[in-house]
Amino acid sequence: MTRTVMKTLLAGIAAVTMGASIAQAGPLMDRIEAGQPIRIGFANEIPFAYPGDDGSPRGFVNAHTLGVLEAMGHTNIEAVQTEWGGLIPGLNAGRFDIVTGGMNILASRCENIAFSEPMAKVGDAFIVAPGNPKNIGNYESVAESGAIMVTGAGYSNIEAARAAGVADSNIMQVPGPTEILAAVRAGRADAGGGTYFTVRQLADSSGGAVEVTDPSAMPEDAVNWAGIGFRKDDTDFLARFNEAQKAYLGSPDMLEAVAEYGYDEGSLPGDRTTEWVCANR
Template sequence: MKFIQNTMAKTLALMLCATMTAATAQAGPLADRLEAGEPIRLGFAAAPPWAYAGEDGSAKGFVNDITIEILERMGHTNIEPVLTDWAGLIPSLIASRVDIVTGGMYILPARCENMDFSEPIGVFGDAFVVPSGNPKGISTYQDLIDQDLIMVSPSGYNTIADAKAAGVPAGNIMEVPGTTEMLAAVRAGRADAGATNALEAQRVQSMSDAVEMTDPLAFPAESRTPVGVGFHPEDDAFREEFNAALAEYLGSDEMMEKVASENYIATFLPDGQTTAEACKAD
């Protein structure tokens, strides 16, 4: 009888251990950190108005505003901002140096292979930053090709791959760390046009009378791409909870009032676009 009891006890212990292990695996690394009382590390690059660090190091920008509000609605207030280079955001997430990636991260198939996205928080297009008066008449990638011009763009931006796909020679594409360096290259004449998203182009235009922004509508319609918040592939349960809270908040009066100062307007709200569709796009 004692042998049977001992055997049953060991069996129950093994079953409990297996159940706990399975639950932990399903929960994901972020859930483990939260259970341990550790902060949610919010990774972003300096890319106003999407995301940037305030003077006190806090997370600013409309993507951070939306993300932090959603996290607080989920009951998470212990949030640690982590500022890094744009090109280092996805590697930092994969290496678990950050838990969530914000900024103007377009939902692209290549990125979907490395991380998971929330449902879209907005849909945005691209534009060029060119010298004032646009003396070379640049509106499209084809204009760059026809005149054998030099384009500059921050490393990791979709505009680099888009330009190559359109036929811009790789040797005519300059990569720089961020939009400040992009502006400097155009102003100094090292590049004929800076390619970035329309929101950043609008901000860069406001920074200098020496440049202007081209018409975003001149870009192909397919350049309008959904933007989402990035999660580690093992954090499915947390991401799904985030999406549920996002669905209630997105487009609300409260949200639109909060992000108005960062130039997010109702035009940018998703209109039926989904992350699943964006991840499968050609």
């Protein structure tokens, strides 16, 4: 082989290697390397993620995510609030870079975005009128009683209710928690479905107008795992995030940061992986 041919081959290999390296860098790393902020997207979902009075990111998922990012050396963060139904479309459209809204990992969502490893185990429950007049405890009882269930547009509760036989005509979809509480208080819905974290907060803020059902009445398959959402072409950054989260999740620093929002050791996700959750939820 001549020296000229050898040089040509080595140049070609270098070009291919460089191209592969560039292809592995997703748009989020490009933003970071350009000195731009990491934009976290969330809705007004107390206590998961919500804006403070000054617009700062509040809630236990935001607190956790900020802790992981800081451990990675990233502190240039910009908060972007949107409606729940706009989180996945907004992420894929590039309006923000990470979804921190407390989103349950579901097979249908795994088709559209990439999730971190789980950061919380989340059970469902309902808010109902005092005394629970329709004896609602789980999705099957909603279906059997013909009750009207209200929940947020895009919430995992919709799929769970349908799977239990609740007709679409009996599922009222609203923008978020404020509207869920309003519908139940006004008698337009018999039950408001959400995570136990969410409905507990709604009941506590209602002055006794509604009460929370027992989350243990829900079947095991109503238990979900929440993760942090990323674009599928940001898997390079996601791999680094997962590594940092592994060290941070459940640490004293993390538990201190999320304690004010009701997250404790009982909320830790256990040993379920995102791969398992995507396949089973």
